[in-house]
Amino acid sequence: MTIALHLVSAVVGDIALDVKAGSVTLDEAWAPYAKSDLTIALPNAATLTALDPRGDARVTISAARSTLSGGAFVAQSSRTFNLSVRSLSIDHNEDTVELTLASDEALLQSYGLISTTPDTSALAHQTSVRSIVNEVLLAKIGASLAAGDADADFTTTTALTNMMTDPATTFITSLQGYAAVNCTVDKADTSWFVAGTHSGNLYNPTTADSYLKLDPNTAALQNGVQAGKTYTLSGWGNVKVKCTGTSQGARERTITIFVTAASLGGTVEYHSAQLPNTVNTPTQVGVTFTVPADATAVIGRAYLGNTIGQVRWNAFLLVEGDGLETDGVTPLAYWDGASAATAFYTYTWTGNANASTSTRTPLVSRDPSALTWQPGDDAWDFIGPVLTQAHLRLFCDEQRVWRLVDNTYSLDGRVTVATGFNAYSASDTISLDAVASDGTPLWCDAVVVKYTWTDSTGAQQTAYDAAAEDSAQKTMLVQYTRPYPGPGAAAYILSRVQGQGRTLDLTAAVDYSATPGMEASATLPGTTDQTGYASSVSWDFSADTMTVGTRGLIDTPPSAWVQLPENETWLDSPVGASWISEVV
Template structure:
């Protein structure tokens, strides 16, 4: 029986006027690569389109449709056909079908050809950038890499979201923070100054953290409050080390124990900020905005409703020229009201978590360690400041897009640190996959019946392709203008592969381990060329049956179709020697349950014939 095989490759573009243009493909390559972005790259040579007229004339509309600046898509369809001479039956075997971006067009007028480069939609992330003068944060949904990717796609103008099969990862960034208050949990009471009210520093009827809270009750005047830290207005009294020109945030959880029946402070008409049931940062400054001597910054007010609980905050940049700064927890009603305060924090900065949205989660030096942070007192417990120290260095800059930076350059190292691969397949579906474990059905087999070339190279002196350890170096300039350098490393073997990323923020550990995992088993490299099978894809299993050596099995990493020669180059990873009869060599359709109940592993035929 004689079977004839041939391929047909077609390219078409529909222009803005809905006119469809078709092009003759003279040759080129179609490459699928798990390690390169975009995932699919087609570099084709097309015949210069001509009008069907005499004398011949260029089809200008068809030529213009290939101009990358028009942002049109080219539809590529490559189909492999088989014709059985004995039966006269023609059928298609497999095909490549994709709507691709036109990345580049080069006209060779002498040869009468056009070279085009077509790619999947990752190209848009590589070319779209932050066009503003301000950095753009993608930390709002940093607990989900899927959500981050969807946010990036939307910002880049890609009208797609990730496929439901995507594998998520937590890429929460971390930062060191100091809680400047020396007894934020109000443990065992608090040394404070009470003004126009009575203060109970050990109220156990309610607490947000620990076992008790501060209660301000029995106000004798509307301007009723408790002072934390120094109570004197004398010059030089800067509570908890606050300094002019710096920005601080005071955070606390408050509860209304008894609603006020009198008048809130201020009494009205003075232009003062509302202080009742609020946290206040108060400064002394000649020429201040309030009464020519003060600057006041107040949080939102707790609702005047019994049982109302809220976590509130106030952020203030201490004015230059201030001579003193102090903190007040307000009752602020003329009668009856009782206000409880607990879980207090004073931090430098905006008081937000690294997502830039939520207030900092309360902590002190006794807070138990988490997966992300450890906590400690700077001195005696409940009498000193406390710190939050990252256990994973994952800088917030890693999810920040700088002005002029393209989306892919920000996202790529974050993906690598998480061990993920973001790809847009030929069908236009975006998915986030585990870069090592991801697989697709099928096996790419190269053997005597379809191989046209095969080389077998074992070389342990090439650290870019064969390595037992990896070191990754990141260098970038932070928002403060300082150059930062971080390293990530994995493995203990030799040789060592060094990967350097310039102008990329440190995304946390993981990239080195990911690169090392993808490189395992690369001591042996088989370069194989076989007759084209348009159904072959990266992430499929790979099987190479070569002369005078055991069968090699691994994973297909790169498939390159040569349209001119009707051949494909297959690059693999993780090749291992596989003896005859190994289960991995069983045909895809064979299952153990198909065998006779009496069949044993030792009795299994090497060709699995007693299971079929």
């Protein structure tokens, strides 16, 4: 018979609490991952103030188990739990206080964005979910992720149209215009180009106001622009002969847009940055402009803008919007209908090649609104759909260490429960209808994820993601009131619940080293030994017991290699226990 000594203490700051009863649970399926219910003797007013959850109170629980050996108690395992106070309830009849404690996911769950405008800062980090979590979320609560490799790209996408009908300056047709004014244009300069096979070189200027028209002269609002919208026109330019004569001022070596409207008081010019006045220094420049509702004319020009010099122009891109990628930082790279497909987009002409507009179509529908944090929304609801789609899990352990992990995450060590060793009781359940404490099904073989949100135009949108096993019989519906982040969430959720149709809930002697993610093994009468993983561990301080939840259980006969003693490999298996026939 083992004689054990259990010691449990708790402090708030440096104030000791008188613990009467309580429990702590770690559960990989929960958020928060760690929760505790603690009963303490009613303390004085100062201690109650220190425990007030409105003051960011934290309680540290220390628990230890020792066993009697050789007339003295020898420490076997211990653990501390640093948790935030979520609620406090005083029982004046019993002179006790009930405390509800939780790990720091609760901080993100209660932190709503305090702003009058949406937070789009996550877009600048969209190539790394790890960076989004660190820089956008955890920074809000003064925390950061522990080192790790689990990460995912969450690049958002948008469909666009290049409204230039001959963007590569092929000059095959006259649809785009490209007429030279106050200079001559070489329509087949092969000395430099970005797109197509040549550029248009402006040379032999007759005045400083020398330029290439970028309009087809088919309408007052050129190139299909519409009143009330914002556009960006960019292009690549390269000085062939340095400009050293009389300058046209702000227009020289720029793309310039002229917008005429009464509301503007006439015609207003919008200029891109100037090309470097250095020979063979190719540069992309662009200009963003808004067309007023009363606009009567919009025209564009690519300037030489000097009485001496030569400038080559090529690769024009006219799009609606600010001309930036969805990260809000990177200028759009040039593309047209001949551009090769990428990991995110395909490209095509809307009509004849080099004589029509062209489109960029996302391969994965993931609107930037999926990374837009709305005022008042809590941080956990914002990041949840992103993590699920990326097949990642974010949790904070009982020591306030934040981790971002994928499905390969596991911990060293093993939780062993065996009759005659440390087992007190066990329940073996196979159920299609079992649910967690929050009502989430513990097993399914099909998942449908429903997203509902309001888009930038105010329209209600709905999208679905789904995944299922063959001949599925039970479907779990998961609903998010967030923009659709692309496919993948349903498959991830399904992978997380697989192996949970059968569960062993094991009550055993306390071991404070046991942790979800460790291997778990159970040896019980009347059933084949089981191995899998611990999914939850709960310590009951009043009963001096722990309860271990499991997942991914498999029958494990004595010949299985996982049953071999520590430091022994399958190469050491006895005759008749060939690894070929062993269970893995």
